[in-house]
Amino acid sequence: MRTSIYDPGADYAIGIDVGGTKINAGIVGSNxxxxxxVSLPTKAGSSTVGDRIAVAVQRLLDxxxxxxxxERKGKEMSIRGIGIGTAGQVDWRTGAIRYASDLLPGYTGTxxxxxxxxRFGLPVVVDNDVNVLSLAEKHAGIGKGAxxxxxxxxxxxxxxxxxNDGKIVHGVWGGAGEIGHLSVDYRGLPCICGGRGCLExxxxxxxxAKRMNERLAEAGADSLGGPLDTRATVDRWQxxxxxxxxxxxxxxxxxxxxxxxxxxxxxxxxxxxxxxxxDVGEPLLSRIREETRKRTMPSFYDGVRxxxxxxxxxxxxxxxxxxxxxxx
Ligand SMILES: [Zn+2]
Numbered sequence: 001m002r003t004s005i006y007d008p009g010a011d012y013a014i015g016i017d018v019g020g021t022k023i024n025a026g027i028v029g030s031n032x033x034x035x036x037x038v039s040l041p042t043k044a045g046s047s048t049v050g051d052r053i054a055v056a057v058q059r060l061l062d063x064x065x066x067x068x069x070x071e072r073k074g075k076e077m078s079i080r081g082i083g084i085g086t087a088g089q090v091d092w093r094t095g096a097i098r099y100a101s102d103l104l105p106g107y108t109g110t111x112x113x114x115x116x117x118x119r120f121g122l123p124v125v126v127d128n129d130v131n132v133l134s135l136a137e138k139h140a141g142i143g144k145g146a147x148x149x150x151x152x153x154x155x156x157x158x159x160x161x162x163x164n165d166g167k168i169v170h171g172v173w174g175g176a177g178e179i180g181h182l183s184v185d186y187r188g189l190p191c192i193c194g195g196r197g198c199l200e201x202x203x204x205x206x207x208x209a210k211r212m213n214e215r216l217a218e219a220g221a222d223s224l225g226g227p228l229d230t231r232a233t234v235d236r237w238q239x240x241x242x243x244x245x246x247x248x249x250x251x252x253x254x255x256x257x258x259x260x261x262x263x264x265x266x267x268x269x270x271x272x273x274x275x276x277x278x279d280v281g282e283p284l285l286s287r288i289r290e291e292t293r294k295r296t297m298p299s300f301y302d303g304v305r306x307x308x309x310x311x312x313x314x315x316x317x318x319x320x321x322x323x324x325x326x327x328x
Contacts (some may be wrong), residue, residue: 016086085320090128130151143270152274255288257295260292
């Protein structure tokens with residue numbers, strides 16, 4: 001029996017993606033390849049979110065140890081450490097959860113990095129779930145070699161990452177890149193942040209569904225079978241439904257406006273658009289490119305690639321693991 005599976009030069013790391021409903025965890029190699037992954041609900045009984053993360057880590061470590069037993073005559077399997085990308089606001093300096101909504105009860109204030117280092121005796125790096133997406137692209141995806149990159153995640157909310165000179169821009173404590181709260185209309189819709197006309201109020205999956213149902217109600221139309229969700233709204237848009245088209249046009253124009261502003265401010269070479277809404281793919285992307293181009297000086301738009309991410313639903317988990325190559 002060996003005593004440790006830790007090796008700072010190992011070919012693998014543990015990546016953990018902590019979302020509001022589930023935790024995806026995997027053993028990930030430097031090219032983003034995944035040897036083993038597990039998925040479990042974020043909430044279970046009276047367990048804390050930290051306890052649930054520990055359950056996921058333990059399952060992976062048990063597997064790694066088993067491999068070590070099987071291969072003990074050859075090269076034993078080892079790992080670099082644990083990378084976590086999590087929902088909520090992360091204090092990047094300390095790896096603690098600065099704030100999490102009621103979606104993750106009791107999570108605010110959790111000193112995640114120090115807790116996990118104590119539990120497992122391995123190096124732990126923590127960042128928010130959107131920031132790590134950019135690392136999946138940078139190390140093992142379409143962003144390889146890109147120095148100036150913007151990533152957007154269109155999901156329940158709108159998340160963002162700014163990559164400058166190859167590094168994530170964290171700001172003072174780690175909050176930088178909240179592109180969802182960039183205002184695209186200073187007299188626009190009120191937002192939960194206190195602002196008005198935030199991108200998120202138009203272009204998140206939640207907002208798209210909400211605005212679709214408002215339009216249906218205004219039109220006196222019956223949506224049959226209750227309110228529409230984002231998927232149903234997008235399906236109607238693709239089928240040419242005028243109300244859904246109006247809602248999606250607003251979302252896409254808001255995205256074009258925000259991205260144009262970012263192109264003028266950051267002059268990036270790559271814009272990656274991910275999140276659940278981006279599953280629509282090219283029909284959405286081509287409209288976003290069109291609305292961005294209209295609003296951007298040609299010298300800032302020419303040569304910019306606006307693309308989909310490389311790793312779909314596992315980008316968060318892969319990117320979380322990539323922190324062990326990025327920072328250590
Ligand atoms: Zn806002």
